[in-house]
Amino acid sequence: MREHGTKHGKDLRVALFDVDGTLIRGSSSFAAARFMFRRGMIGPRHMMLGLWYAMLHGLGLTGYERMYEISIRVFVGMRVDELLKLSRLCFEERIFSMFLTGALAAVKEQRELGREIVLVSAGPRYLIQVIGEWLQADAVITAGPLLKDDRVTEVLDGPLCSGEGKVQRAREYLRERDMVLGDCVCYGDSVNDLPLLELAGQAIAVNPDPRLKRVARSRGWEILCLRKTRR
Numbered sequence: 711m712r713e714h715g716t717k718h719g720k721d722l723r724v725a726l727f728d729v730d731g732t733l734i735r736g737s738s739s740f741a742a743a744r745f746m747f748r749r750g751m752i753g754p755r756h757m758m759l760g761l762w763y764a765m766l767h768g769l770g771l772t773g774y775e776r777m778y779e780i781s782i783r784v785f786v787g788m789r790v791d792e793l794l795k796l797s798r799l800c801f802e803e804r805i806f807s808m809f810l811t812g813a814l815a816a817v818k819e820q821r822e823l824g825r826e827i828v829l830v831s832a833g834p835r836y837l838i839q840v841i842g843e844w845l846q847a848d849a850v851i852t853a854g855p856l857l858k859d860d861r862v863t864e865v866l867d868g869p870l871c872s873g874e875g876k877v878q879r880a881r882e883y884l885r886e887r888d889m890v891l892g893d894c895v896c897y898g899d900s901v902n903d904l905p906l907l908e909l910a911g912q913a914i915a916v917n918p919d920p921r922l923k924r925v926a927r928s929r930g931w932e933i934l935c936l937r938k939t940r941r
Contacts, residue, residue, distance in 0.1 A: 721823075722825060722893055722894060722895045722911045722912060723825060723826065723889060723893045723894070724825055724826045724828055724884070724889065724893055724894040724895075725817075725820035725821075725825045725826065725827055725828065725894065725895050725896075725897070726828050726829075726830050726880060726894050726895070726896040726897065726906065726910065727813075727816075727817065727827065727828070727829050727830070727847075727897045728829075728830060728831060728897060728898040728899060728900070728903050728916075729829055729831035729833050729838060729841060730831065730832070730833055730899070730900075731899035731900060731916070731917060731919075732810075732813060732897050732898055732899045732903075732916045732917075733809060733810060733813045733814075733817070733829075733841070733845075734805060734808040734809050734810065734813075734841075735808050735810060736808060737833070738805060738831070738833035738834060738837055738838065738841070739781065739833055739834060741800065741804040741805055741808065742797075742800050742804070742834050742837055743781070744804065745796075745799070745800040745803060745804050746784065746796075751784060752784055781834070782855055782862075782864055782866075783864070785855070785862045786855075786862055786863060786864050787861055787862065788861060788862050789860055789861055789862075790836070790857065790860055790861070790862070791860075793836045793862065794836050794839070794840070796836075797834070797836040797837040797839070797840045798840050800837060800840075801837065801840045801841065801844065805837070805840075805841060806844075810916075810917075810936040810937075811936075812934065812936035812937075813897075813916065813936055814845075816897065816914075816916075816934070817845060820895065825895070826848040826849070827845065827846070827847045827848050828847060828848055828849045828850070828851060828880075828883070829841065829842050829845070829847050829849075829850045829851065829852075830850075830851040830852075830871060830876055830879065830880050830906070831850075831851070831852055831871060832852075832853065832870060832871045832872040832876070832902070833852065834852075834854075835852040835853065835854030835855075836854070838850055838852045839852070849883065851871060851876075851879050851880055851883050852871050852879075853866060853867065853868060853869065853870045853871040853875065853879070854866070854867055855867065872902050873902050873905055874905050876902075876903070876905065876906050877891070877905045877906050877909065880894075880906060891906070891909040891910050891911070892909070892910070892911045893911055894910050894911055894912075895910060895911060895912040895913075895914065896910035896912070896913055896914065897914045897916050897934075898913075898914075898915065898916065898918075898922070899915065899916045899917050899918055899919065899922070900918070900919050900922060901919055901921040901922045901925075903922070904921075904922060904925060907922075907931070912932075913926070913929075913931045913932075914931065914932045914933075914934060915931055915932070915933045915934070916933075916934045916936060917934070917935060917936055917937075918933060
């Protein structure tokens with residue numbers, strides 16, 4: 711059931727964008743893994759293990775938590791400035807060419823309507839932060855590691871930003887601004903985005919997976935089919 715918007719405005723005030731499969735084709739996590747593999751930061755075993763759990767997650771056979779546990783091991787002890795530097799290199803070499811031009815047009819359209827642009831993603835925190843900087847987003851909502859002495863630890867700072875965890879984190883962000891999900895238009899591509907889409911003031915399915923497509927059609931949600939990618 712959708713949340714009713716606040717009394718402070720009749721129109722939607724925030725545009726929430728998922729990233730993987732919505733703004734970019736494919737997975738930012740997988741792009742980051744390939745980037746690190748080519749630099750010798752992870753080996754074949756780590757790469758294959760990550761792909762295995764990614765496949766299981768895609769089939770709904772395991773949670774996103776296991777994928778996070780595997781991926782974070784590489785970064786434990788790394789300084790944040792080092793991680794941001796790597797994330798910017800990964801963006802330049804991998805992510806930039808993955809953007810869907812139609813999705814960029816959607817971001818522009820929402821900005822011209824006067825809405826805040828907020829990314830809400832289960833992807834790697836600092837990589838999503840770099841993507842947000844490039845898009846000039848107003849905010850980025852992600853899960854990530856707690857820091858100790860400005861270095862990455864293996865402890866997560868809260869629920870993963872997927873499924874119900876994405877709803878929880880989005881609500882926390884909106885609550886600080888006296889808003890609810892009913893004040894938002896939400897873009898997502900996967901059934902993992904369904905809990906958020908169901909509560910948004912407006913739901914838009916972008917290249918939806920089969921399960922999300924069935925739901926979107928049954929509820930009359932807008933469906934965007936974007937294929938052309940940025941060169």
